[in-house]
Amino acid sequence: MSDAPGRDFIRQIIFEDLEAGKHDEIVTRFPPEPNGYLHIGHVMSICLNFGVGEENDGRTFLRYDDTNPGKEKQEYVDAIERDVHWLGFDWGDRLTHASDYFERLYESAEKLIDLGVAYVDDLSAEEIRAYRGTLTEPGKNSPYRDRSVEENMDLFRRMRAGEFEDGTHVLRARIDMASPNMNLRDPTIYRIRHLDHQRTGDTWCIYPMYDYAHGLSDAYEGITHSLCTLEFEDHRPLYDWFLDQLQPEHRPRQIEFSRLNLAYTITSKRKLGLLIENNVVSGWDDPRMPTIAGMRRRGYPALALRDFVKRAGVTKKDKLIEMGALENCVREDLGDIAERRMAVLRPLKVVLTNYPEGQVEMMEAMNHPNNPDMGTREIPFSRELWIEQDDFMEEAPRKFFRLKPGGEVRLRFGYIIKCEDVIKDADGNVIELRCTYDPETRSGAGSSDRKVKGTIHWVSAAHGVPATVRLYDRLFTVPDPNSVDDFMEVLNPDSLETVAATLEPTLADVTGSDPVQFERLGYFCPDSHSHTVDAPVWNRIVTLRDTWARIEKQAMSTA
RNA sequence: UGGGGCGUAGCCAAGUGGUAAGGCAACGGGUUUUGAUCCCGUGAUUCGCAGGUUCGAAUCCUGCCGCCCCAGCCA
Numbered sequence: 001m002s003d004a005p006g007r008d009f010i011r012q013i014i015f016e017d018l019e020a021g022k023h024d025e026i027v028t029r030f031p032p033e034p035n036g037y038l039h040i041g042h043v044m045s046i047c048l049n050f051g052v053g054e055e056n057d058g059r060t061f062l063r064y065d066d067t068n069p070g071k072e073k074q075e076y077v078d079a080i081e082r083d084v085h086w087l088g089f090d091w092g093d094r095l096t097h098a099s100d101y102f103e104r105l106y107e108s109a110e111k112l113i114d115l116g117v118a119y120v121d122d123l124s125a126e127e128i129r130a131y132r133g134t135l136t137e138p139g140k141n142s143p144y145r146d147r148s149v150e151e152n153m154d155l156f157r158r159m160r161a162g163e164f165e166d167g168t169h170v171l172r173a174r175i176d177m178a179s180p181n182m183n184l185r186d187p188t189i190y191r192i193r194h195l196d197h198q199r200t201g202d203t204w205c206i207y208p209m210y211d212y213a214h215g216l217s218d219a220y221e222g223i224t225h226s227l228c229t230l231e232f233e234d235h236r237p238l239y240d241w242f243l244d245q246l247q248p249e250h251r252p253r254q255i256e257f258s259r260l261n262l263a264y265t266i267t268s269k270r271k272l273g274l275l276i277e278n279n280v281v282s283g284w285d286d287p288r289m290p291t292i293a294g295m296r297r298r299g300y301p302a303l304a305l306r307d308f309v310k311r312a313g314v315t316k317k318d319k320l321i322e323m324g325a326l327e328n329c330v331r332e333d334l335g336d337i338a339e340r341r342m343a344v345l346r347p348l349k350v351v352l353t354n355y356p357e358g359q360v361e362m363m364e365a366m367n368h369p370n371n372p373d374m375g376t377r378e379i380p381f382s383r384e385l386w387i388e389q390d391d392f393m394e395e396a397p398r399k400f401f402r403l404k405p406g407g408e409v410r411l412r413f414g415y416i417i418k419c420e421d422v423i424k425d426a427d428g429n430v431i432e433l434r435c436t437y438d439p440e441t442r443s444g445a446g447s448s449d450r451k452v453k454g455t456i457h458w459v460s461a462a463h464g465v466p467a468t469v470r471l472y473d474r475l476f477t478v479p480d481p482n483s484v485d486d487f488m489e490v491l492n493p494d495s496l497e498t499v500a501a502t503l504e505p506t507l508a509d510v511t512g513s514d515p516v517q518f519e520r521l522g523y524f525c526p527d528s529h530s531h532t533v534d535a536p537v538w539n540r541i542v543t544l545r546d547t548w549a550r551i552e553k554q555a556m557s558t559a
Numbered sequence: 560u561g562g563g564g565c566g567u568a569g570c571c572a573a574g575u576g577g578u579a580a581g582g583c584a585a586c587g588g589g590u591u592u593u594g595a596u597c598c599c600g601u602g603a604u605u606c607g608c609a610g611g612u613u614c615g616a617a618u619c620c621u622g623c624c625g626c627c628c629c630a631g632c633c634a
Contacts, residue, residue: 067634124632135629136561138561188632191632209634210633211634233563234564263570311582317571318627322571328583335595401594455593455594520593521593545594546595547594550594551594
C-alpha cells in the first residue's frame, strides 16, 4: 500500500475543481443509515469525507440517511456518533438528517408532479416488478403513467394525508421504461409506510426513497462532492436527473470509489447481525467484529485504523485486503506507545532449587526497550516462577533456543537458569521444572558477562496476578466469506480462546483500557466490559510478529 | 444476451507516450536480555491477452478474455 500516496483520483478531481474556481469551499458528508453499527468499510468513507473536508479547509456533515423507518434505531444513531468521534473527526454543528428535509422534499415532489415528470401509480409491488422488464428486455409503461397533473396531485396529497394503505400507491418518476439502466425505469420516489419515524414520529406516512432524498439533501447542504461506493455508479444518472428537474441552488457531484473489503471477514450489516442473532459473537462490539466498536474494544488504536485506510488508498478497483496489512498498522502504532509488561498465558512451574527459600528480589525492568524516557518498574523475583509452556521442550529441535533438559536460558530482567530436572505426572505430562540459577548473572548488575542464546519471560508464582485472557482469531476460515453460499458454514470455531493467565504484579490494579505489550506474546488491553480489578479480563489485541512460529510451521509442513 | 465499472508482483498502489515509485507479505543478512523492534539487501525485461499506430506504449487505437455491480415500495 502506498505510504505517501500522491493524490487519489477523487482528491485530484477536487483539486482541479478548486483550480478551475468552481467552488468557494469544499463541502462533503458522511451519510450512514442508522440501521447497524459502522464497520471497517465505513472507516474508509469517514476518513475520505472528513479528510477531504479538513485538507481543503472545508466542511463535512454527518448526515443520517433516515428515510426508512422500521429499519433504523436510536441505538445505532448513538453508536455512529461515538464511533466517528472516536476516530478523531468532528462535524461541529453539521449533524443533520434526511428527515430534517422531509417537508422540503415533499414540496419538491409536488413540483415534479407539476412538471409532469412524476406520477402516482396504483400498481402493486409485484406488478411493478413485472412491468419493469429484465436486464435484457425493456419494461412497459404502467397504465397509470399518463394521469393528469391534477389527478396525480390529488392522489399524492391524499397519500400524504393517510387515506391509503401501505403498498397501494407510490409516487414514481416518469423517465423511461425502456432504459438499459434499470434505475431509470420510472423509479419510485415515495412509498406509503404507516410507521412511526424515530425522529418525526407520526407526522408522515409517506417516506422518500434514497435516490430522491440523497441528492436533494446534498444540494440543500451545499455539498460539493458527494462521495459514495461503486454500487451507486449507475444511480448517478438518476441523481443527476432529479437535480436537472428541480434545479436547486447548489449542484453537488457524485463520485464513486470502491469499497474496502478485509480478508477473512464480512462487512454486510445484515450478515453481521446474523452473527449476533446466532450467538456466534456477543454483540456489535464483540472484539472479533470488524465494526468500529468491536475493533475499539479489541484495542485497535484509532490512529492505526486511519493509517490503514490511508495506505489502502482510494481507487475504483475491488479490494480484498489481507488482515496482515491491518495488523501491521496496529503493531506499528502500539509498538511505540505501549509499555512492556510480563505475563504468562499457559503456566509451567519452575523451581529454582538453589535459590533461598522465602527470598524475594526486586528486579528493575524497562517499560520500553527503545525508549528509556518511559521509565522502569520493579518486579519481584523468587524461588518459584511460572514460565510459558511453549518455552520448554523436552525433545527440542536444534534451532530451539529456549529451555530444554540440561539447557540454559536467560530469564528476562532476571538470571540465567539451567534446567536440571523434568517432573512429570502419572500421564507423562510435564508439570514442573527443577532448575538452578547462576547468581553471577543478575540482569544489569551481574558480575558475569556470559550470554545464552534465549531469553524468556516469567512471573513469580507467589506474586502473580491471576487473570482471564481472551485470545482472538479470524472469524472465518476462508479469505472471502462473502463469496461462499452460506457464510455460517465457514466460521472459524476457534476464533475465541480463553486462558487462565498470570500477570506480573504491576498489572494488579489497572483500571483503564490502555494497551500494553506482554513481552514476547503480543499487545493486550483490559476488556472494557468485563474487566475489574478483582477479576481482570484482558483482550489480546494482536500478536507480535513471530518468526519462530513460522519456522516451526515450515518444519511441520516439510516433515 | 442489456447497461455501468474494473483489470500493474501473493495483497494494496503510483504511473496520464520516453523506457515499471512505494507499502504490506515473503525471503536472505546484521544489531538485540522480547525469535519483537530497528537496520541492510532480494523481487515485474514487464503492466489481463492478441494485434495495430509510433523512433519509442502500462499509457493511444482495434478486437478478445476475466472479474464486480444493476431487475427493492432497501440504502
